Amino acid sequence: MEAFEDHLKLMVKTFRKESHRVLQSERSTVHGADSMLMILQLAMAEVNKQHGGEFKVALSDVLMTWKHLLSDKLQLPPPSSARLENYDLFLAAYQSFLKRSNTLDLVDVLAFYKQLRGVDSDPEEPVSPMRLFDFLSGNMEAPDLPDSLVPLTPSRQSRNYGCQIKRAVRRVFCSYLSLLVNSKNDMALALTLNVPSRSLDRQAFTDIKRAARGSQTSLFLAVTSFVRAIQLGGKGYAPAESDPLRKHTKGLSDYVLFMDNLEEILGEIPDPSVCGARLLAAIRAALVKGRSSGDPVYAAADDTTKELKERMVQLHQIQKQAANMDGTGISPARPKAYAVNHATAYGGRETVKVLLALLDEEALASPCPNKADLLSEDQPVLSGAEGTCVFMLFRSPEVSTGCSPEPLRNRVQSRLNLLKPKATQRVIRSQFACTYKDEPPLIRVLDFPSSSQIPTCVHPAPKPKTSQSVEDRFNPDANQATAKSSSEFGRKDQEVQRGVVPEQRSGNAQSGGGCPTNKRKTGIQMQSKGKKRKQLDSEQHCGSENEPPEKKQHTRVSVKAPGKNVCKASNKKKLIAGQGKLTSFFRV
Template identity: 75%
Template sequence: MEAINNRLKVMVKVFRRECHRVLQSERTTIHGADGMLMLLQLAIAEVNKQHGGEFKVALSDVLMAWKHLLLDKLHLPPPNFARLENYDLILEAYESFLKRSNTVDLVDILSMYKQLRLDSDLEEPVSPIQLFEFLSGNTDVSELPDSSVPSTPSSKSRPCSSQVKLSVRRVFCSYLNLLLNLKNDMALALTIDVPSRALGRQAFTDIKHAAQNNNTSLFLTVTSFVRAIQLGGKGYAPAESDPLRKHVKGLSDFVQFLDNLEEILGEIPDPSVCGARLVTAIRAALVKGRSSGDAVHAAAEETTEELKARICQLHQIQKQIANGSGTGISPARPKAYKVNHCTAYGGRDTVKVLMALLDEEALIPPCGNKADLLSEDQPVLSGAEGICVLNLFRSPEVSTGCSPEPLKNRVQSRLDLLKPKPKDKGIRSQFACTYNDEELPLNRVLEFPSTSQIPTCVHPAPKAQTLPAVDEECSSNVEEETKAKSTSECPNKEQSGFQQGAALKPRSGNAQNRGAGPGNRKKTGTQAQGKGNKRKQVDSDQQGGSENEPPEKKQLTSVSVKMPGKTVGKVSSKKKLIAGQGKLTSFFRV
């Protein structure tokens, strides 16, 4: 396996040296075996959605299409099982994704090598059958003669047992890949919410729809939106109804982090120092807020040390090649129309080293567990549960009401309908919610607010008041109405000997205490006439009674009161006297 890996590196080296002859961009990145499989999964899901299905695909369909794809592109005999129903559309969607993201796969590298190789290069370092076996993950690949290219630690087969470590390493390489190739949508999908920036499926779907409407890459869509928010005025800022407005903070943090990486890339000329600074910045973002014993923290620390050491090795190898023969991997050539050539040349050596590092990562043997790769690609990296690339590209489902509810919910709804409903009671007061059904009605509560104000009727009956002589008809009416009023307010008054005057006293506890003692008993009408302090007591009694008792809303009747020998006047009264009116009448009779 190590020998074929070295031969693949020779093939990629020739491609990097001569790719400017067939490609428009010299920063085209390469998808390895795992990346190719993930892209194929997205292509199948997209075709299924276009033909009336859902954006999903079974693992068996992906593996079946994977073999057909490799054999067709390598021009080998097809397998002995049938293709998928829409295989041609799947292949077209796969190739379209590669072209749109400015990437190529290893099969394309082999095809272009035959066109780009020189006479001094090997005629065919890897045969199509050997490349098929390598991409399929078979370990029974025939050994080839050893190559002159030195082996590297990253070219060795790494076990795929540690899913967290592989995911962390993939995130590191995706950040570096996005830094070199801004059109790589797969790299953006793997990094946009790692670490967590509150950019989940809904945010990614909004970005994807905006990119499709503008016919641009995902990263260019995000950058354009953030720049318009930061620098645009009222006429250039995005509209308030723009779906990306809901994710301004997360998108700004993501663009700011990429800006920091680009600043490091352009300012530090030494590739070894610059590469170490880039890897350290990515590690700091991943381990922020995590304890030292966390699995992601440990994997990030280990990956950082490995990448730093490999970047230094690649830099030394390229320096030796450049000083010796003068031939090597050509860096990105600056354009003649650049305003400042310093900015065009800034970071060229670092870009060359990072490109060689990413090429080596693309030549890593495929992961043995395809289910883990396609289902949980980012476990515990974004703060909560992991999310696979397929679920990230799938738009959130909108409830239409057509699909039936789960059986448990339907059973519970049926049971709720069968439960007897309580009968609706009559309209109650706005304060009825504060009372229990077992409590007294509202009028009883208002009539006796507290137990301390309930009349006990235990005091001895006061002496009957002697009233002046009045008309028989009027006096009899007044006495009957006053007696009826006192009887309705306290039925026990007749048994305890209460008279009319006692029934009209205030109900407050203080008023009862003032009138309870034998020294405070009321005098007769003749005695009250000659003493002014008694008049004040009658006034205070009248005020207390009117404050504590609700007035009766009934019409007054004109009653003439006659004194012996002269007529005092007419007293206005109701058919039923209001509270305290009897005492007031007796006061004016004097």
């Protein structure tokens, strides 16, 4: 087994050294046995969906098609089992996925290896198709099968669970490194998108997949294009508000920011050993963030970081020795006629060589013995979300049609909630509640304690007019009486404002008679001289002097014949200054 692994490493190393002769891109990555089986499962489910079914496939069908696929590509006799109905479509979808993601499998590596060696090479092949078939199928692990059939004890179960977690963590580390080398690797993005958790669920991955298909690009390029347009686009180039990826802006921005940090480390540090250690430390910090030291993922991340770091240092030393022996020191990125430094656009080419060698060795790892655990990978342990294995990510979430009714209990409860009367809670209003439109304005409590005491009409008393009648002009006694009454009213108004209440001489202040003889006494007596003036008062003011004034009329001086009363009507009907406030006070 060890000799065969050495032959596999030699095969991949020879292919990587001369890959520029057969491949358009020198950044192509290689899929191992486990990745090949997972891609075949996705291809078969996609074909089943296109032919009127659902995005699903049975495990037995995947394993049967897997054997036929290896036999056909390795040009070996087919197995005894019959092929499935859509086998040709499965094979075409499988090859299309590899080409779209700029990757190839170990069978393609063997074919290119034979082509690069030439026809006149050694007829004894170090890696025969039959031995590669047994390796990819897992038949070389046959001696260990009896141990796997032993009933699992609790300690064995925990050990198997730990191995599964460690394998998943190592796959995530390699997927991040693979994206640095080959950004078109859709499988690597699916394994790292939500690890650690970035709130990018199945719906987010489905939106990314649809955006990539619409623009005919890879998943990683669709994500980075959207985030770059958000950050740098402006109003004219920013994605529309109706873009489905708008709902996942935060998670996608975090993912692109993390990948930018890894790209920056790769381009700034020229030493592959130091750069590799920094890259692994950054990935480890993201995986163990928020986890305790006793978490299985924490321990697996520490072990994986240590192992990969040591291996990268060894690979760097091997490559340095090989370059010194050759004496050329030529970079693996050989210029071509149509491109300068093809597929190596940024710095860190020595580190890229080390990463490619590390990923090639990871592709040669032994396949997982339990295919069921592999195809239903326990990614929730790493991401913290349910249903995030690779197969479920590529499967679009089911859209609710609304045909299935709600449970009866929910419908009855919703109906009762509608019929239940809702209690109206009285809202506490402020002192400015009169400004609200839904309630009548509040009553001033200090002025009017109850609505029954609201006066019918309250107007401020107008200022006394200086105009006099013709008869008063020639009557000095009347002028003196008017001045005296005005001064007394002013003095009483000031006393009321200071809180001094004049003594009330009669009973009820509200009782008023129909003639001047029944007027209430307010402590202020009007004195007038002359029989003509008293007669005029009795004729024009046959009522309470506190009645509200009428509309303001134009002042008009009337001149009558001798023996007639001459007065100014508007001057007699108006209240004196301060009389309105005094009247409202006594009405209380």
